[in-house]
Amino acid sequence: MAEIAAPVERPEVESGDQTAPLRGREPGYLVVCWNDPVNLMVYVTHVFMVVFGWPKPKAEQHMLEVHTKGRSVLERASLERAEFYVHKLQAYGLQATLERDDT
Amino acid sequence: MKLLRRAADRYEFLFGRREQHVFCEVLRAFPVTPLEHHRVTRGTATPALSGAQQLLHEALTDFKQEARRRLELFLAETHRFAPHRDGLRASFTGEEMEWLLQVLNDIRVGSWLQLGCPDPDTGQRPKLTPENARYLPLMEAAGAFEYALLAALDGTEGVGWGPLRRDD
Numbered sequence: 001m002a003e004i005a006a007p008v009e010r011p012e013v014e015s016g017d018q019t020a021p022l023r024g025r026e027p028g029y030l031v032v033c034w035n036d037p038v039n040l041m042v043y044v045t046h047v048f049m050v051v052f053g054w055p056k057p058k059a060e061q062h063m064l065e066v067h068t069k070g071r072s073v074l075e076r077a078s079l080e081r082a083e084f085y086v087h088k089l090q091a092y093g094l095q096a097t098l099e100r101d102d103t
Numbered sequence: 104m105k106l107l108r109r110a111a112d113r114y115e116f117l118f119g120r121r122e123q124h125v126f127c128e129v130l131r132a133f134p135v136t137p138l139e140h141h142r143v144t145r146g147t148a149t150p151a152l153s154g155a156q157q158l159l160h161e162a163l164t165d166f167k168q169e170a171r172r173r174l175e176l177f178l179a180e181t182h183r184f185a186p187h188r189d190g191l192r193a194s195f196t197g198e199e200m201e202w203l204l205q206v207l208n209d210i211r212v213g214s215w216l217q218l219g220c221p222d223p224d225t226g227q228r229p230k231l232t233p234e235n236a237r238y239l240p241l242m243e244a245a246g247a248f249e250y251a252l253l254a255a256l257d258g259t260e261g262v263g264w265g266p267l268r269r270d271d
Binding site: 002032034037038039040042043046050079083086087090091092093097098099100 | 141142151152201220224253257
């Protein structure tokens, strides 16, 4: 992701994040966002807030995960729901994919 | 491009005259990102995911066609930019701001692809040729306008970029 001039404050990590895949749940699909050097960090945060309706700290947490770890799992959902999110994210130009969750 | 005021769901901006010209010229480039760039998965292809890939391309084809149609109307609106003492004034609804962000980012990402996907973090510079040189200013200008829109939406002054001060 392209850097911004101002530092981004690292938000508190939420406990019990519902986007994390959990064992024992029905098989589904993960919505994954991948890092790239072109999308602006503030833009990625904004898109997460718009598409998922997340508060800014949670959106920033996932944006920073994308930036530092190369990817972030944003959601776990049925194929239809995961496709919906991927379409939305890609219409904003983010590198978002859906991956089968076999955990 | 400077936010003058926000009232209800409208954001009013001041553009310098050259800046407004650049803004419209950048928008005119849309779409830049090719459909092939949009991949639905990085995992193993399955019949379900092949269908999902086709659906994604169909959805984005429709989206880009509609955005292009809307953009042509936007650029043809003679009253969109009104004269102001310091340049030109234009206001956008929140929905228009989101649409502009999507259009500008398509231009930014597509330009980055045209430049060989440079990565400043690894020291990889744009692969400039006479054919793709125009994409470098296009990518940077699209990003600058994105910053201005995002700062307005976020209620901040923005970061990393300031509005041009002088025209003409």
